[in-house]
Amino acid sequence: MTPPDRPITVVLVDDHPVVRGGLRALIESFGGFTVVGEAADGEQAVREVQLSRPDVVVMDVMMPHVDGVEATRRIVRACPATAVLVLSMAEEDDVVFGAMQAGARGYLLKGAAQEEIERALRAVVAGEAIFGPGIASRVLGVFGRDPAERADPFPGLTARERDVLELVAQGRRNAVIADALGMAPKTVANHLSSIFGKLQVTDRSAAIVRARDGGLGRGRPG
Incomplete structure (x- = not known):
């Protein structure tokens, strides 16, 4: 848990500088948050998290070199106290469940409302799991499938x-x-x-x- 007398520290991971800049301005406008680092790909993200040990990482998925799912896996192994919140355009089942299996505590789609992003950040730092409405419906849909179909970790492959x-x-x-x-x-x-x-x-x-x-x-x- 983050002590109430210090801000929640955040590392931003996205291969687009404009997106990182917008997220930094948004998150620091919430109050009680401070961005302590940025990374443009998964490999940089792992190094940055190991250096700054933030409370939470806002992680994109589709990036060059090392993608966000693999970066999440490495971060969770190396820094288990750091929560990972995925913020991505990708909403395919295998990507969402890959991120969950890697240890992400939350998954939002880009375009989420500001209030939703703030709530998700606070929730994952508190140890909760949280998903945006579109992702939540996919999670429920998968768990409502036949058990044999649900067990398929890669439904998109032929x-x-x-x-x-x-x-x-x-x-x-x-x-x-x-x-x-x-x-x-x-x-x-x-x-x-x-x-x-x-x-x-x-x-x-x-x-x-x-x-x-x-x-x-x-x-x-x-």
Whole structure:
């Protein structure tokens, strides 16, 4: 809990400087908040949080190098006392639930009202979980599905993409995946590009982490 006699400290993470500037002005206008750092991508975010140890991080998802989901995972591991509030345009189920699995305490869509952002910031710092109306309805929708469907951590992937991701998560390289699935290496590379986009990751290592967190890659590599 933040002592009542000091402001809530915030780090802003977004790859657009104008967005960060607007958020800084907005958050500091609330009273009781101070922005202690900014970052333009996930890798910078992890470093900044480790340096400044803020109460809360306002995290974008779609960023270059290291995306917001992977950055959230690293921050929660390194600085568990810091809350992460995602503020993003992305509202796909796999992105939202990926952020939740990574340890985000809240998820708002960009365009949320000022009052909603302030309430969410205070809530996650207090240890609550909070979601914007559009996200909350998606969460409820997923938990209202058939259990077998609900257990699917990557609903946006095709069956073939899931096969590729399974083998990637096992540590297999593209040539081996191509042989195992009876496709050309270039086709494997095309599937991987699609998978990276759908999982909002930028490299193979981040995709492996997401896949293993979702239960893939438990078979033995060949």
